Amino acid sequence: MRITPSLLATVHLLCTLVTLGCVFLSGNRAPVYNVVDAPLDSPGSLEQVGEQIRLAARFQNWEVEEFRPNVLLATKRYSTHAATASISYDEDSFSIELRGSDHLKEGDGRIHKLYNQWVHSLEAAILGEVRAGERPAGVD
Secondary structure, X not given: OOOOHHHHHHHHHHHHHHHHHHHHHOOOEEEOOOEEEEEOOOOOOHHHHHHHHHHHHHHOOXXXXXXXXXXXXXEEEEOOXXXXXXXXXXXXXXXXXXXXXXXXXXXOOEEEHHHXXXXXXXXXXXXXXXXXXXXXXXXO
8 A cells, every 4th residue: 555645634633533532532521420228129149239339340441349248349441541439239229430531631529521421331240140140041
């Protein structure tokens, strides 16, 4: 492939547009979304609920580690952005709370909307994994 001046100009324009998009999107802040005592309709044990949460978080590309009994620390990274949340749970409910972030414009109870999207997706994945765990054996 031959690099022509028009190709270079096109690549430069695309890079500029991407950069401008990032600058404008970086101002896209909203109140931090925390999940508080979301009900789990799960007949499972505490250990099963913990494993379902771990699986759901990993499916959503969160790195998960045990923090203390019934509390996980989950970290999501995207490019230079990262956020860590604690996920506490029992047999009946779970909560997700922001613990910190990098390059997500966190401050004054607000954060980049991208974090809130991550948490909404994680919440839905956890609820879906718990529902999937309720199925009788052999049913998909």
